[in-house]
Amino acid sequence: MQKLFVLAAVVLFVPLALGVTPRFTGPELINDNGTPIDVGYYGAPTMYDWNQDSTKDLILGQYDSGKIRLYLNQGPDTAPAFNGYTFFQSGGVDVTLPYG
Ligand SMILES: [Ca+2]
Numbered sequence: 001m002q003k004l005f006v007l008a009a010v011v012l013f014v015p016l017a018l019g020v021t022p023r024f025t026g027p028e029l030i031n032d033n034g035t036p037i038d039v040g041y042y043g044a045p046t047m048y049d050w051n052q053d054s055t056k057d058l059i060l061g062q063y064d065s066g067k068i069r070l071y072l073n074q075g076p077d078t079a080p081a082f083n084g085y086t087f088f089q090s091g092g093v094d095v096t097l098p099y100g
Pocket residue numbers: 048049050051052053054055056057072073
């Protein structure tokens with residue numbers, strides 16, 4: 001917690017001390033083929049190059065079912081583009097983690 005406070009103080013006050021006004025933008029939704037991705041409550045996203053093609057893919061846990069979605073990135077890392085997802089599977093069965 002103390003480290004987080006120090007980091008926040010540095011991020012906020014160093015630019016002010018240098019005469020730079022920090023600018024923040026609002027959150028951005030990540031789209032899947034033009035539609036915002038929605039997994040309900042407590043989505044757990046991470047980016048990882050799953051298929052080893054040198055672009056980071058979106059791996060997204062979803063609270064409601066405990067399943068894990070894989071969105072393969074079809075764009076560059078600077079402008080990721082997704083077109084559908086598959087669920088992680090093992091032995092032909094969707095992997096399900098404890099949830100709830
Ligand atoms: Ca990839």
